[in-house]
Amino acid sequence: MLTLSPFYQELLAALNRGLVMSLALIVPSAVGGVVIGISAGALRVFGARWLRWLGDGYAALFRGTPLVVQLFVLYFGLPNLGLYLSPYAAAVIGFVLCSGAYQSEYVRGALLSIKRGQYLGAQALGFTGWQTVRWIIVPQAVRRAIHGCGNEIIYLIKYSSLAYIVTCMELTGEGKTVATEYFRFTEVFAIIGLYYLGLVTLAIFVLKRIEQRLFIPGFGHQ
Known part of the structure; x- marks a missing residue:
């Protein structure tokens, strides 16, 4: 029977604890990022002028500054204003806001790719502006944005390591x-890399299944 050394026993126990926390960070951050991305992307295309400016400013701020700076501001900066966040809350909020900014750009591009004839046809059928966006435009745009949004979720899995x-x-x-305790950085981070590789592989599998469910033959082809 194979017996692991105390180092590997401690390492695997620690990494498994960390894996649970990573999943607790990634799942709500991915869902929140998609929700904010769709909302912000729609506002940047269909909103009033001041809403478009607000959405553009949000995207520019969170896409233009490093995520590590955003996390530092949330966790170490906000207490100066009397706002205190737990490490978990600061990390999730930072990931959601950063991911949502990138997702909004993918959604915005997908919405702008829908031809104007779609809007005119919906209006001719009696759809209101909101109904046109909700039932005609967004379902098509989501299918076009899913590759970019899925790619951002892959990035989210990896930059969750900044928490x-x-x-x-x-x-x-x-x-x-553990690496600091035993001074065995190469082994530890090689195994950590395998953990992340497994998470990314699982995410790719799930995203491909979602793409297959949303696939419409001939959609997107001229």
Whole structure:
């Protein structure tokens, strides 16, 4: 019977704890990012002028500044204003806002790709502006944006590793603690890389299944 050394026993126990925390970060951040991305993307295309400016400013701010800076502001900066966030809350909020900004750009591009004839045809059938967007435009745009949005979710899985800098001990944070204790960084981070590879592979599988469910033969082809 194979018996692991104390180092590997401690490492795997720590990484499994970190994996649970990573999933607790990734899942709500991915869902929140998609929701904000669709909402912000729609506002940037169909909203009033001030709403479009607001959406553009949001996207520019969170796409134009490093995620690590955003996390530092949320966790270490907001207490200066009397707002205190737990490490988990700061990480999730940071990931949601950053991911949503990128998702909004994919959604915005997909919405703008829908030909104007779709709007005119819906209006001719008696659809209101909201009904046209809700039932005609968004379902088509989602299918066109899904590749970009899925790619952003893959990125989210990997940059969730930054949560440890605000003391949220996820996969990378737990592994770093063990690596520092035993001074065996190469082995620890190689195994951490395998964990992330597994998460990304699983996400790719799920995203492909979603794409297959949403696929409409001939859609998007001239």
